[in-house]
Amino acid sequence: MAYGGAAVGGMSSIPSSTSIRQVKLDKESELRIEVGIDSPLKLRLVNGTAEIFGTELPPEIWISFPPRLKFAVFTWSSATIEMDGVTETDYTADETPMISYVNVHAVLEGRRSRAKAASTDDPGSSQGPRVIVIGPTDSGKSSLSAMLLSWAAKQGWKPTFVDLDIGQGSIIIPGCIAATPVEMPIDPVEGIPLEMSLVYYFGHPTPSANADLYKVLVKELSQILERQFAGNAESRAAGMVINTMGWVEGLGYELLLHSIDTLNANVVLVIGQDKLCSMLKDVLRKKPNVDVVKLQKSGGVVSRNAKVRQKARGFRIREYFYGLTNDLSPHSNVANFSDLHVYKVGGGPQAPRSALPIGAEPTADPTRLVPVNINRDVLHVVLAVSYAKEPSEIISSNVAGFIYVMDIDVQRKTITYLAPSLGELPSKYLIMGSLTWVET
Numbered sequence: 001m002a003y004g005g006a007a008v009g010g011m012s013s014i015p016s017s018t019s020i021r022q023v024k025l026d027k028e029s030e031l032r033i034e035v036g037i038d039s040p041l042k043l044r045l046v047n048g049t050a051e052i053f054g055t056e057l058p059p060e061i062w063i064s065f066p067p068r069l070k071f072a073v074f075t076w077s078s079a080t081i082e083m084d085g086v087t088e089t090d091y092t093a094d095e096t097p098m099i100s101y102v103n104v105h106a107v108l109e110g111r112r113s114r115a116k117a118a119s120t121d122d123p124g125s126s127q128g129p130r131v132i133v134i135g136p137t138d139s140g141k142s143s144l145s146a147m148l149l150s151w152a153a154k155q156g157w158k159p160t161f162v163d164l165d166i167g168q169g170s171i172i173i174p175g176c177i178a179a180t181p182v183e184m185p186i187d188p189v190e191g192i193p194l195e196m197s198l199v200y201y202f203g204h205p206t207p208s209a210n211a212d213l214y215k216v217l218v219k220e221l222s223q224i225l226e227r228q229f230a231g232n233a234e235s236r237a238a239g240m241v242i243n244t245m246g247w248v249e250g251l252g253y254e255l256l257l258h259s260i261d262t263l264n265a266n267v268v269l270v271i272g273q274d275k276l277c278s279m280l281k282d283v284l285r286k287k288p289n290v291d292v293v294k295l296q297k298s299g300g301v302v303s304r305n306a307k308v309r310q311k312a313r314g315f316r317i318r319e320y321f322y323g324l325t326n327d328l329s330p331h332s333n334v335a336n337f338s339d340l341h342v343y344k345v346g347g348g349p350q351a352p353r354s355a356l357p358i359g360a361e362p363t364a365d366p367t368r369l370v371p372v373n374i375n376r377d378v379l380h381v382v383l384a385v386s387y388a389k390e391p392s393e394i395i396s397s398n399v400a401g402f403i404y405v406m407d408i409d410v411q412r413k414t415i416t417y418l419a420p421s422l423g424e425l426p427s428k429y430l431i432m433g434s435l436t437w438v439e440t
């Protein structure tokens, strides 16, 4: 799911067709929609009040939702909605977990207010809630994170959104861990504005490619956030909402525990899994300031298989360069092989076997930098542009953005790449993972 921006309604226009359908929603019910795969859907709130994942709909304004978007229009009171266009499905539901979600929000609000009132000299009590949302794939983690952030922003807080879900990547592109302050309710169409985001590139859609690097990057991100919180009482009191990966077993579970620990989460929300919830309660019992809360999964959450997820990753990358509605104009540039330094991170033994003590097994160094010779293997790869000033800073540096390799001319030793903006890249150090994309 893509979300972000200032307010719903950036893409309004008046529908031309006469096929407008009206849906009346009763108190605490929702209209669940999957937009058709080929054309957008227009929708407006005719009367009452309604919200999409925590962001209120403006009255009377037609909003265009892009193909394939899945969402729910929920009302606390009652609402009349009009739709114009094709949907894969749309139906109303009056059983939702929204009351329990908003109750969590109310508790978090109380903690934020108490943190704001506390003296900033007391780092413990001036820290607002650090909420981590955990659950299997397709349990509604991103949607719940969006609601908690939007409801907080609506009340004037600027909570920090931390996205550790490298599989989908709701802040920027898949393969990243990222954080950004959320200053306004999130626009379910436009996504979160990127300007303030802090992004680290892991490079793969699953952590198993290099789990130790994932941990290192979560640690880097947390250190920067701690520094920011130390100097900013407002964002410290607003706290964080952390979205996680849907891998909750084995290594995935271990990485979740690592994230809880590293980011000092003090509210653990577990969606829809009793076993996971009780495991976490058990292991976190020794941390009395951490609350583990089980929440019900919404029946509206749409499941996505591996193929759909893979496609969604491609759409996300396309959206980064071209915008959701082709409203961005990326630039293609040409550089010489010698102008760019591409590195892969991790892999390969740390030291040759001959250099190790007898009997010792060579271990892979998760943060080892491996220079990449630019050749046809780099074609169609998405590369992160590091802020590093020298190679030794690559692991600890966040990234400025991404380029996409469109063409490699081995004879002329030139590389043609697509960049989101014109001009020189902020750095010549590029990180390569396994993320590729074929422009369509």
Ligand SMILES: Nc1ncnc2c1ncn2[C@@H]1O[C@H](COP(=O)(O)OP(=O)(O)OP(=O)(O)O)[C@@H](O)[C@H]1O
Binding pocket: 001, 030, 031, 032, 033, 069, 070, 071, 072, 135, 136, 137, 138, 139, 140, 141, 142, 143, 144, 165, 167, 168, 245, 246, 298, 299, 300, 301, 302, 303
């Ligand atoms: N109540 C709802 N009605 C309709 N669609 C919904 C509802 N809640 C969530 N969805 C949609 O279901 C899909 C999966 O939800 P979401 O992304 O929140 O799950 P997730 O647990 O974060 O998934 P992942 O583990 O893949 O990141 C999304 O497209 C989301 O917009």
